Amino acid sequence: MNAPVSGQVNGLEQREGEVFDLGYRHYDGPRGGRGKAFMAVYDDGIRSVLGLGRGVAAKMMCGISGLLVLGPAIFIISVAGFMSSFGGETDQIPLPKHEDYYGLTFIILLLFAAIVGPALLSPDKRNSVLPLYAVRPLKSLDYAIARWLAFFTFAMAFTIVPQALLYLSFVLSDDSPWGYIKDNGRDLWAIFAIGLILAAFMTSLALAAASLTSRRAFASAGVIAFVFITAAIGGFGGEILTSDQDRQEHAAGASSSTGNHGDEEVQAPDGDAAHYIHLLILPDTMLAGVSSWTFGDRTHFPVSPWYNAMTIAAVIAGAFGTMVFRYRKFGG
Amino acid sequence: MPALLSARNITKVYEDTVALQDVTLDIEQGMTGLLGANGAGKSTLMTLFLGIIQATSGDFQVFGEDGGDPIQAHRLIGYSPEYECLPPNVSAAEFTTHMARVSGLPRTEARSRATDVLRHVGLDEERYRPMGTYSTGMKQRAKLAQAIVHDPQLVLLDEPTAGLDPAGRQEMLELIAQTSSEFGISMLISSHLMGDIERTCERIIVLEAGGVVEQGDVSGYTTDTETLALEFDEGIEAVAASLTNKGIAVTIEGRALLIEEASQDDLDVIRDVIVETGALLHRLAPRTQTLSDIFRRPAP
DSSP states (O other): OEEESSOEETTEEOOTTEEEOOOOOOOOSOOOOHHHHHHHHHHHHHHHHHTTTSOHHHHHHHHHHHHHHHHHHHHHHHHHHHHHHTTOOGGGSOOOOHHHHHHHHHHHHHHHHHHHGGGGTHHHHHTTOHHHHHTSSOOHHHHHHHHHHHHHHHHHHHHHHHHHHHHHHHHHHSSSHHHHHHHTHHHHHHHHHHHHHHHHHHHHHHHHHHHHOSOHHHHHHHHHHHHHHHHHHHHHHHHHHHHHHHHHHHHHHHHOTTOOOTTOOOOOOTTSHHHHHHTTOHHHIIIIIHHHHHSGGGSOOSSOHHHHHHHHHHHHHHHHHHHHHHTSOSOO | OOOSEEEEEEEEEETTEEEEEEEEEEEOSSEEEEEOOTTSSHHHHHHHHTTSSOOSEEEEEETTEETTOTHHHHTTEEEEOSSOOSOTTSBHHHHHHHHHHHTTOOHHHHHHHHHHHHHHTTOSTTTTSBGGGOOHHHHHHHHHHHHHTTOOSEEEEESTTTTOOHHHHHHHHHHHHHHHHHHTOEEEEEESOHHHHHHHOSEEEEEETTEEEEEEEHHHHSOEEEEEEEEEEEOHHHHHHHHHHTTOOOEEETTEEEEETOOHHHHHHHHHHHHHHTOEEEEEEEEEOOTHHHHHSOOO
16 A cells, blocks of 8 residues: 655656555465474574663673673683783693683673573563463474573573683684694583583573563572572581591591591592582582583592583473473463 | 354363353354453453363364364464553564564564554554553553464454543554454454444354353344334423323333334324423434343343
């Protein structure tokens, strides 16, 4: 439908002033199915994390988190660059390495997941938007998994990009870049592997919490509480078990004339209960444990890395399963 | 042509509450009104057709197909729920575009259709504002926009005039009726207000306590009756007294005087009495039955 405003002027057809009244029109183009709907929900999740089409606060949250997780990498690269430009040996200063990096940014990653992650599920529930998805060519699980993947994309970027920048700076600042890559090729695989695991861990925890409540604040508090409470149980449980064992060993030492504990530090042997309960300190299990698995023996953790991997896998599976259960169907 | 939606002996039970009891009905093309008090089962019936909830027993079909897998049907259906369902921090342009994409439209088409549809519903200027700042009327329009953005064949609108004042209701109903008639989109509208359905719909289904009590063409319920209605601005009592004296039975209902089965002679008498008493006659016509009368009928 169009309505020319001025038609003919002085016998000349004037087209410049033509106004197209585009009200409602029929649509005869292609209509996608579940795949298109899934991608639309994924894209919207990405826009939601970036805050596009939303308020200023939403935009700032993602930007600030991004800067904070990149910050240490930029700092390390700057210091290394500064040292080498003055002919200094970067090896001489204890700059954090790949295996140390998440120790610096884990809390920021956790806060990012806790604060931004629930925005992908909770508000739709709180604002009763889900019935509008329920009447589109989409299943409930498609919706939840698309949202999960949207946040996972950011979590991956936030875990991998700073490490990749760090790796690049190590390569470029080395006397023999190609030699560095040959010697440290395993690091690239390790960066990707731990990034993947850490991202899946953060995403699953944040979206599981969001699937349980329609209030973002509760979900955020839930994520942080889960990590801290399990860590507290792991920490205190480990202390109690260690001191129990300590007492038992002292008692055994007193009754035995050959007891030679003397000044030796009391150390629970690998694989004992204290170390297993210590696995509940998820940041440690995640960082030191999984790092020792991915980065080889450069980090130390008392129990086999497989136990760490299994603990983290159990948390990811449990959290992902919780979300899947909550989104098994849209209605009652 | 097969019915767009059809239900056969549908029953829905929630724990100890029967929401729908043995409902059998067809929704044809055009505008259909679903009338009933709150709790009559209107929303339950709509969400059953949409596949959001499952029936306890009975069968239903959507576009002639069994309603088991609604994914295909959802590409051609639009829905606007009764309650608020719009994210408050998102603009109407962003949200409507997103909903078009979730309905399967390509990105560029979704964006241009969202713009066109928002203009159609009268939200052109405000489309970039967060929807949390909208008035109730604007929210109802945004809800309609997301329901029609993918050019569906059938739209289910649950209480689309809820929360609107009489003028707002009238505008919203005109917009819905125009969208349906000009673009051939069939609509199922639920309301607890008879006036809404009477003004806009061609067919009506009346639900009461989970059961269908009436269904048919609206025109069938609003035909002229044998009752003559005379509305007066003043002097109704004098006319009533005079006509009673002359042996014509009358009933007063508000400002109207009702006379059953008036003959030609009665009409002459009535004319003369009005002249004699000097009463101010406002309107004289056969009384039209309204949908309200359906509810006034004594239960069989």
